[in-house]
Amino acid sequence: MIGDRLEARLRLDPDGDPRHEVGRVWTRVAGSTLPAARPVLVRAMPAGALVAIIALLLAGLILRPRVQEPGATPSPTVPASPTVPPSNAAAVSAIYNTWAQRLGPANRPPASITIIARTGNDLNVSAGTFPIDQPFLATARIGEIGRVYIAAAIVRLAACSTDTKLTGCNGLVNDRGFSLDSTVKSAYPPWNSDVAFTTIGNVLEGTSGFAPIASSLDELAAQIAADPGADWSRATRLNAAMSNTRRFAPGDRREPADTEWILLEEMLGYATGRPVDDVMLGGDVVPPLTTAFADQPPNALISGSLATGEAVSDLDPALLALVGNEGGMSASSHDLAELAVSAWGTAAVLDTPMVDELIDAPDHANPLGATAICCGDLPANDIGATGHAVGWSSAVAWAFDSQIAVGVVIGRDVREDDLQALLHELIAVPSP
Numbered sequence: 001m002i003g004d005r006l007e008a009r010l011r012l013d014p015d016g017d018p019r020h021e022v023g024r025v026w027t028r029v030a031g032s033t034l035p036a037a038r039p040v041l042v043r044a045m046p047a048g049a050l051v052a053i054i055a056l057l058l059a060g061l062i063l064r065p066r067v068q069e070p071g072a073t074p075s076p077t078v079p080a081s082p083t084v085p086p087s088n089a090a091a092v093s094a095i096y097n098t099w100a101q102r103l104g105p106a107n108r109p110p111a112s113i114t115i116i117a118r119t120g121n122d123l124n125v126s127a128g129t130f131p132i133d134q135p136f137l138a139t140a141r142i143g144e145i146g147r148v149y150i151a152a153a154i155v156r157l158a159a160c161s162t163d164t165k166l167t168g169c170n171g172l173v174n175d176r177g178f179s180l181d182s183t184v185k186s187a188y189p190p191w192n193s194d195v196a197f198t199t200i201g202n203v204l205e206g207t208s209g210f211a212p213i214a215s216s217l218d219e220l221a222a223q224i225a226a227d228p229g230a231d232w233s234r235a236t237r238l239n240a241a242m243s244n245t246r247r248f249a250p251g252d253r254r255e256p257a258d259t260e261w262i263l264l265e266e267m268l269g270y271a272t273g274r275p276v277d278d279v280m281l282g283g284d285v286v287p288p289l290t291t292a293f294a295d296q297p298p299n300a301l302i303s304g305s306l307a308t309g310e311a312v313s314d315l316d317p318a319l320l321a322l323v324g325n326e327g328g329m330s331a332s333s334h335d336l337a338e339l340a341v342s343a344w345g346t347a348a349v350l351d352t353p354m355v356d357e358l359i360d361a362p363d364h365a366n367p368l369g370a371t372a373i374c375c376g377d378l379p380a381n382d383i384g385a386t387g388h389a390v391g392w393s394s395a396v397a398w399a400f401d402s403q404i405a406v407g408v409v410i411g412r413d414v415r416e417d418d419l420q421a422l423l424h425e426l427i428a429v430p431s432p
Contacts, residue, residue: 088432092125099422107309109411110302112136112333116341118403121432131300137290138300139330140409141315142394143217143387146329147261148343151369154204154264155354157271166351178271187267191242198250203263204368206256211244213237213258217327221319221390232318238262254366261326291335294320294328301330302411304391312391327389336396336407344383344398345405359383373397373427382427386419395423404431
């Protein structure tokens with residue numbers, strides 16, 4: 001997927017698609033089923049390129065009106081919007097209530113589900129107690145879903161390095177040069193190893209073979225809690241993981257690890273060498289989103305809990321500093337659905353070559369930072385991602401056929417197979 005095919009796309013756009021206008025997310029979707037561009041959110045320093053993408057995403061979403069939902073109640077609620085068919089809302093409530101039985105009969109966590117259709121209609125369903133009156137705007141730590149944002153930032157930076165006039169570059173000039181075919185050593189100076197030829201593309205695709213820092217955010221959190229006095233700095237842990245024996249030779253297979261995504265975020269800072277303000281749109285954009293980066297306080301964070309039901313107030317600061325946006329971002333169900341629209345469902349923010357690479361067009365078998373959602377023997381046609389963050393779970397998906405986006409946040413770290421089961425049912429809901 002990376003390499004000559006991507007470079008050709010980025011330079012020539014062989015499909016001949018017209019330049020995409022940055023603006024209202026659904027402007028292009030109404031008359032086209034073109035897969036859409038993915039915006040990106042980012043923390044402050046040093047990942048300036050990542051911040052630029054979230055600014056672009058916000059610019060694309062700011063004109064889209066938001067449905068106002070009634071106050072939170074202990075049972076699933078449906079916003080009083082005349083544009084949402086009641087049958088769909090009832091179907092989503094029924095899906096969640098049935099699924100929630102997996103969590104046991106008592107002490108169920110808060111959960112918010114948002115589904116957005118290509119028509120612009122929003123469907124919001126919630127259960128439990130929330131810190132604000134609009135449950136669909138309350139947030140959770142979204143864990144590995146942060147990888148979607150990092151992937152978009154890397155692909156955008158590679159494209160803008162070739163042509164700064166592409167849609168979405170927003171004046172970003174990559175003076176140092178940045179190519180997916182470049183070696184890791186060239187893009188990340190702290191790493192001095194010449195043992196294996198590893199490209200940025202290998203890291204982005206999950207084919208580098210680098211050893212993981214930890215197998216999951218939960219495991220890493222447990223390690224830090226068990227030995228808080230150890231050196232948990234990002235530089236130390238990243239260098240140790242990259243210096244360990246490779247799991248496999250670069251390019252042999254696709255098996256992403258947290259090391260790769262933390263490394264990619266570090267590369268953004270080295271590649272741009274610029275402060276955040278230099279790559280953002282400016283101070284005149286007032287974002288309607290509630291998404292926050294790992295180094296920012298979360299907005300209206302819902303209560304979290306372990307699988308046992310034990311309460312979790314937030315992630316350990318040492319853990320947040322180590323994983324960064326790879327695992328520490330926070331967002332609402334509405335934000336995640338908007339992300340799916342802008343990142344996988346419309347070509348409104350980034351150019352088609354960037355989008356195609358992110359979704360692995362045309363078959364979507366290996367989307368960057370996400371996974372294909374398959375159904376039996378049918379080819380993969382939808383894209384999704386799940387996140388686990390110690391006391392929270394989240395999911396996001398885009399259905400190419402029905403053109404719906406799904407965002408889910410739950411105040412408990414549920415099992416991956418359970419989360420996948422819920423996501424598969426929600427992605428099959430008829431378009432609102």
